[in-house]
Amino acid sequence: MSDNKKNSYDQHRSRRKFLKGVAAGVGLIALPGKDASASLWEEFFQKHFKELSKDELKAVIGRLEAKYSSQFDKKVTVKTTLPIEGVRYGYALDLSRCIGCRRCVYACVKENNQSRDPQIHWIRVMQLDKEKGVDLSRAEHYYNPEQVPEKGHFYMPVQCQQCEKPPCTKVCPVQATWKEKDGIVVVDYNWCIGCRYCMAACPYGARHFNWGTPGLPKAEMNPVTHYLGNRPRPRGVVEKCTFCVQRTREQPGRYPACEEICPVGARKFGNLLDPESEIRYLIEHKRVFILKEELNTQPKFFYFYAT
């Protein structure tokens, strides 16, 4: 009989929801109600990240750290580490090595606090035919064999290409997303209005929207976060790969999670401005290409064949 009870409760709830809707009337905007806490109002009136003074930034970070810490039952830090002078990050991926195991996909989810339910992945790995080469129209996105790699196939992971000329930042109507000095394209989750124009503009499917409330279990939450990177996201905003800004801007720096996990060493990361770096060597000596070169987005994510 508990089923019955539940049903009548649901009915009651849906009727109440309906009446609430009717009462709310037309063209209503979701302003915080009068019972909302002061921090909700602070959040509502929070300025654009780049316009925050030092004190204001401190207050914002304090508010966010307190909020996340209580939400996830652990000490959460939110960094605002600035770009390092003389650094421009670049990524290179060896298509001849990648085996399509998707370990990078899940290491990224773990590191960057993506929603587990609904699932959000910043990296998409496609299975392609060796005979046909890089022809996206023949890509298999949801390959799921017992074992990878499969004969006759190669694998191509795609994530944010951190374009030098990003079409996504250009279209944002409120400047909620921009390219930082070190070349990383970031989003201010507290400024994004959720119009998703950037998703229409991105040629690489690299931007993802929080359609529902992100489901991030307390135990799995990574408490070391960056304001412009892996801090927990609210519903209704766009998010994307930041080359693990919370790791790569540290000194000494750490590699992005996807680079670190790769079991075959297909992923290479480094400073494009350093002529001695491994990434510069690869770009200068290997067969390299960038995705959708004709769009002139100038990605800083390079695909290469080492063998």
Place this chain on the structure above:
Amino acid sequence: MKNIFNFFAGTLVLVSKGSKAYYCWVLFLLTLMAIGASAYMQQLNEGLAVTAMRDQVSWGFYISNFTFMVGVAAAAVLLVIPAYVYEWGPIKEFAVLGELLAVSAIIMCMLFVTADLGHPERFWHLIPKLGRLNFPQSLLAWDVVVLNTYLVLNVTISVYILYSLYYKREPKHNFYTPLVLLSIPSAISIHTVTAFLYNGLGARPFWNSSILVPRFLASAFCSGPAFMLLIFLLVRKYTKFRIKDEAIQKVAEIMAYAMFINLLLLGAELFKEYYTDTVHLDSFLYLFQGLHGHSALVPYIWTAMVFNMSAFFLFLIPATRRNTKTLILGCILVFVGVYIEKGMGLVIPGFIPDTLHEIYEYSPSNIEIMLAMGIWATGLFVYTMLLRVAIPILNGDFHVADNGVGSFIGDAVFISRQVTDEVPEERPTSSSH
């Protein structure tokens, strides 16, 4: 100041008066609005996950409706040009009804965009100085600017004219003519900018074609007037307002030309894509034939094609254009045809296949349909209220009372079947030819 207050107080009294049919109509709209509001509440509670949109197809029914309504709003210019630039009497008599339609359509546009936002409460980020409007970089910022400009212009012009007539004053040419002239490029600009919004994305070959802007304009000059004609025919039949046949004929004639250009441009686009047969053809294949077994839009687009072609001939042939029945049929066909073609038919194939060639088939969820219906009802409600005031003013049935304070209301019915219109007068020779 007191005059303004008296005017608006008078309009409130006026809109509360009407026949049973008027009350039923308003009640019907209010019900749909309430349903839409409840759908919106659910969307606010649970997020846009209640829609069928996902990362692959990140714009859907809301933005499709928005795009279509921009066209309807822009079409008011088709009345404004003959009325104010050429001072053509038969249209000038009711041009203000076109401006009011533009006002209602823009309000709908804004509601549709708001419904699509993940964080509507952050709308103030779009306000210059207060927020950070990305102008002139973002075409969406441009759209915010031109839509608001167009709204303000049309509200100012129509309210000023009606207000003057209410106080039995001749509207001052020097005041409204510059505004009217400004509203013409502004109407073109709302549609151009909305087309650019899609057009400027290299990531979406389906939209990235230079023919998109003229296609937008041509289709807007079909669908907008079709909607206006339907309303004017209704207004003529059910209110005391008279609209001359030659005015309606003129608008229908313009629609025939616009539809020809629309079909020509579509043909040009189809030829280019099908003949060159590059990978960019995929979106067209999805729309017209289906792609890899996915064909949700195919029956719709062919319906639109048949409707648009038939309507073109109905408007082209003078006999069917003059016959009220075939004229109404033509208007309905155009309206539905362009609604499909410039709504879902334009937005969805831009995302299918997506940028990594994945196919996610989209069709709106119940919440999306309910909310969209609510917004349509809101637009029609706003327009009904505006007409409830404007038509009696134009008829001389609503003006300031003799004591100069109260208002005279000569039309307490508004909606009722008019007997005088049963026999439409024949006009074998028209001055417009």
